[in-house]
Amino acid sequence: MTDKQVRPPCYVLGIETQIGLSLVRELGEAGVPVVGIATGDKAIGLQSRYLAHGEILNKPRTDAGLAELRAIGERHGAGYLLTVSEANTTWLIENRDRLGVITPLLPSKDAFAIVLDKGRTLEAAEAVGIDVPKSASPATWADVERVAASFPFPAVLKWSDPNGVAPALHAAGIELVKAEYVYTADEFLRAAARYRPVEMWPLVQEYCPGVGLGQFFFMHEGKAVRRFQHLRVAEWPPEGGFSSVCDGVPLDQFKDLQEKSIRLLQAIGWEGVAMVEYRYDPASGRAVLMEVNGRFWGSFPLAMYSGAGFGLLAYSLQGQGVMPSLPALRENLRCRMVATEIKRLRRILLQPGLIRDRTFRVRPVHEVLRFVGDFLRPSVCYYVWNLKDVKPFIRDVRNAIGV
Known part of the structure; x- marks a missing residue:
């Protein structure tokens, strides 16, 4: 038998995106037999030539879905x-011993709970010297009024655990807004009043200018065995x-910040792949933690494409210990x-009034030239x-066209 034939399969749940x-x-290119599991027959991953087998999971996040996975x-x-997805990760963490011959490669329940909670993540980050x-x-509403009286606006309203509050908001007919910009205390009070029926309020976070900087690590036994980073060009x-x-960033940049990110993941007790996301302001050099994914x-x-190999690391190192x-x-x-x-160009060129961040610099010519020019970059x-x-594709x- 060849090495490829004796390798155990890697099941990938969530091949719609x-x-x-x-x-x-990545796994198929490395010779791993991949079983892709989708929740519908139109998932793009079902069409990949690197797939050994495709399967449909009809009832995800249910006991019936667990039976499907075992089968x-x-x-x-x-x-x-x-x-x-975070929803599937949470589901599988709770049922990791009910999957039969399939071994899920997951973080610990405690560590995952911390990264799902933005407040706890920020506390852990501050403790290791990261700017938050x-x-x-x-x-309570009294807390809301105190924040309105003392917080240095502008601010961004974010739910500490969006998945956790979604059911209550849905039941009350309230839209889940993942990020909402408020510029004054009065704007904040008007936004907060929307949530009085459920007596839950989002995290109020200082507005931080800049661009997204993502640092990515594979943690194994407390050490970062692989790292990668990028800057967002457009969002x-x-x-x-x-x-x-997004653009790849050489690892000789932001070296001190990388080490702080690693200390944060160590403090959380993280094992496996993770993204530590910052808002980086090139003008001031300040990098402020946003969240850990x-x-x-x-x-x-x-x-x-850059050869980071995070999926292969999970399969080989986290799974097989190699x-x-x-x-x-x-x-x-x-x-x-x-x-x-x-879609982004349409918003910038035709609907700039819908951009919620009033400080966003609208540069139509620059955006169009960059969009067209990227087709010519090797x-x-x-x-x-x-x-x-x-x-x-x-x-x-x-x-996209509904066919």
């Missing part, structure tokens, strides 16, 4: 499971969210999601499009 697709591509494991054999934004967590929504364009992140394709052979990092790539870029790669694996286009 570029994240799961990139995991399939999938019986069909394809004992192996390791990676997942993408001034924050307040009102628990959706334009004022800040997730990357639509204890999962594979939206711009993961850039890490894949350090894989990894290439030298490519640190000069740019990665982009064109569909999201088009170092640009794409979240979904890949010449070696074209069918996921075709499926993505068909999904």
